[in-house]
Amino acid sequence: MSASATSGSVRQPSGSAGSQSSIPAITESTLYSTTSFNFSAGTSTYLPLTDFSNEQLAFLWDQVGPRQTAAITTTVSPTPEPSVFPKPGNLHGLVPAYLQEVADAKLLDDFLWGVASAAFQVEGAVDAEGKGPSVWDLLPHRWANSIADNTTGDITANNYYLYKQDNARLKALGIQSYSFSIGWARIFPFGRGPVNAQGVTHYDDLFANLMDNDIKAVVTLFHWDTPLALFNSYGAWTSEDIVEDYFNYAKYVITRYDKYVTAWYTFNEPQYCNWRFSTYPYGTILPDYNGIGVGGGLRARFLCGHYTLLAHATVYKWYKEVFGGTKPMTHKTSANYILPNSSSAADAEAVTRQYDFDIGWFGGMWTNGDYPASLKSTLGDLLPTLTADQMALIKGSGDFYALDGYTANYAAAPPNGIAACAANRSDPNFPECSITSPLQPDGFPEGPNADAGASWLWSTPQAIRPFLSFITKDYFPTVPSIVVSEFGFADPCEASFNSPSQILWDLRRADYIQSYLDNILAARVLDGVNVTGAFAWAIYDNYEWNSGLGTRFGLQYNNMTSQERYPKASMFQFLNWFQTHGTLGSGAANITAPVGKVKRESAFGQL
Ligand code: PNW
Numbered sequence: 001m002s003a004s005a006t007s008g009s010v011r012q013p014s015g016s017a018g019s020q021s022s023i024p025a026i027t028e029s030t031l032y033s034t035t036s037f038n039f040s041a042g043t044s045t046y047l048p049l050t051d052f053s054n055e056q057l058a059f060l061w062d063q064v065g066p067r068q069t070a071a072i073t074t075t076v077s078p079t080p081e082p083s084v085f086p087k088p089g090n091l092h093g094l095v096p097a098y099l100q101e102v103a104d105a106k107l108l109d110d111f112l113w114g115v116a117s118a119a120f121q122v123e124g125a126v127d128a129e130g131k132g133p134s135v136w137d138l139l140p141h142r143w144a145n146s147i148a149d150n151t152t153g154d155i156t157a158n159n160y161y162l163y164k165q166d167n168a169r170l171k172a173l174g175i176q177s178y179s180f181s182i183g184w185a186r187i188f189p190f191g192r193g194p195v196n197a198q199g200v201t202h203y204d205d206l207f208a209n210l211m212d213n214d215i216k217a218v219v220t221l222f223h224w225d226t227p228l229a230l231f232n233s234y235g236a237w238t239s240e241d242i243v244e245d246y247f248n249y250a251k252y253v254i255t256r257y258d259k260y261v262t263a264w265y266t267f268n269e270p271q272y273c274n275w276r277f278s279t280y281p282y283g284t285i286l287p288d289y290n291g292i293g294v295g296g297g298l299r300a301r302f303l304c305g306h307y308t309l310l311a312h313a314t315v316y317k318w319y320k321e322v323f324g325g326t327k328p329m330t331h332k333t334s335a336n337y338i339l340p341n342s343s344s345a346a347d348a349e350a351v352t353r354q355y356d357f358d359i360g361w362f363g364g365m366w367t368n369g370d371y372p373a374s375l376k377s378t379l380g381d382l383l384p385t386l387t388a389d390q391m392a393l394i395k396g397s398g399d400f401y402a403l404d405g406y407t408a409n410y411a412a413a414p415p416n417g418i419a420a421c422a423a424n425r426s427d428p429n430f431p432e433c434s435i436t437s438p439l440q441p442d443g444f445p446e447g448p449n450a451d452a453g454a455s456w457l458w459s460t461p462q463a464i465r466p467f468l469s470f471i472t473k474d475y476f477p478t479v480p481s482i483v484v485s486e487f488g489f490a491d492p493c494e495a496s497f498n499s500p501s502q503i504l505w506d507l508r509r510a511d512y513i514q515s516y517l518d519n520i521l522a523a524r525v526l527d528g529v530n531v532t533g534a535f536a537w538a539i540y541d542n543y544e545w546n547s548g549l550g551t552r553f554g555l556q557y558n559n560m561t562s563q564e565r566y567p568k569a570s571m572f573q574f575l576n577w578f579q580t581h582g583t584l585g586s587g588a589a590n591i592t593a594p595v596g597k598v599k600r601e602s603a604f605g606q607l
Helices: 040-042 052-064 135-142 159-173 197-212 229-234 241-260 298-323 345-360 374-382 388-394 418-422 461-475 507-525 543-551 569-581
Strands: 112-115 177-181 217-221 259-266 332-334 337-340 401-404 408-412 435-437 484-487 529-535 556-559 563-569
Touching: 040 556, 052 135, 052 229, 112 217, 135 229, 159 197, 159 563, 197 217, 197 241, 217 418, 217 543, 229 241, 241 298, 298 374, 298 388, 337 345, 337 461, 345 374, 345 408, 345 418, 345 461, 401 529, 408 543, 461 507, 484 507, 507 529, 507 569
Parallel strands: 112 177, 112 529, 177 217, 217 259, 332 401, 337 408, 401 484, 484 529
Antiparallel strands: 408 435, 556 563
């Protein structure tokens, strides 16, 4: 800090000109010292994070402000699920199959499939049982107008207390696997320091309950809910300190739960460093450490990416080489299929650049561990340099590719040319220097659009088939297998409907799911892509980040008042597809369990 002590020097009131003034001179008490404060000079120094007291936890929650509490605040015992659910009938049946070539094809035994969620989006119970705040608990409360409908995630689907019923529902529907994330600040309320016993007991019971229901657990360690204390202390993902704190958290969770987990994801979509982390309110609501400046931007984006990548690779190496882990581990990647807007060489280059910035950025595990050349030449000193040791750590740090691939885009070179754009950090299209659009070259939309709260999403289910080939054969030929770790759709205006009779026949989502799965199967059986899994987003309606509760991705409708879940038509479309193409090929509810039907082996250890 550069504040200078000025004790003893006393400025006279204005207008007092020495001895001619009738105003008495100010004399300062010697009991005090004074300082020239300068808040912006303070951001070069980290705040220590060593006090893990209840008072400090209360201080963090005061930073968030008053929270909402659900009507239900204790774990609920499940009631029996129906054996038959209301479902689409004779007057509007399910959407028919799209690809007759794969009508009789069956999935292989190893296919992993189910529905997905994330801790912040479904758990609620925001400050329950010793949890610390994450940055996502803060933002909806304190960052004015940052959430489309001004809702918070304080309660959302209240899965923290309702998980037993939710798991019973998954079993009753015959769903093989559940992909979910663990809340870092439930385990470590301050991001580091002591473990929160109640949070651990909760996850112990969640795993036990999933095992008792024969549901495979696919677990993400980090789905964007960074502990707030780490922002306060050193700027979270803009500091290398985060690598050690994340590693410490990951080791704890993996050591405790590995035997119950079918596959591990270290990170959900490191691209969050672009479209979420880099736009947080640094310099106002969050401190702007590490030279980030007010509002974040490119420096925040690529520092975040750098430390995310190193944190991932550090955990992977430890898991395989020290812990001796045998479960498949990778991170999820958010990417969409990109088509050129024309046959020009410039548009082809725009497509390549878009892929480099979307998937090449975090694809070092499939290459030599380094960033793509286009990123290095365009970004210069905005992109931290990877050392030879770091590249060696990153290279090979994944067992399979996990793709969250929702939609597609056309890419065009900017009108001033790629070279001019890439040489100018102020260019509006910097750094990708490609302009993406959901319009085909003839101007017609590529598919039906989603809800306004997911304006980036267009239903383009046929894109997944060539995209799977592109990733595994062209862009990263070293990828051994690929799982579609998220796909899903938000029907327009669903949140403005207020009764199940309007909501439950979700035609666009059902249509998207049928075609999407048909195209995955075609990629596998016709194109020879080793695609080994598919997870629909989401288990039920939940908190959609900056779109709040008003944009819905659920295959089940969730009444946020009663917290009752109702399967939508899309859920039956999804189940029917796996009943048709599953290994047993029967209509039985629990159709794929032959592989890895995981049984609880023993009681959890002590804390
Ligand atoms: C994923 N895109 O985010 C997240 O993992 C989920 O938490 C989220 O709820 C879900 O998709 C639906 O949005 C994405 O722009 C965000 O292509 C943006 C994109 C893709 C996925």
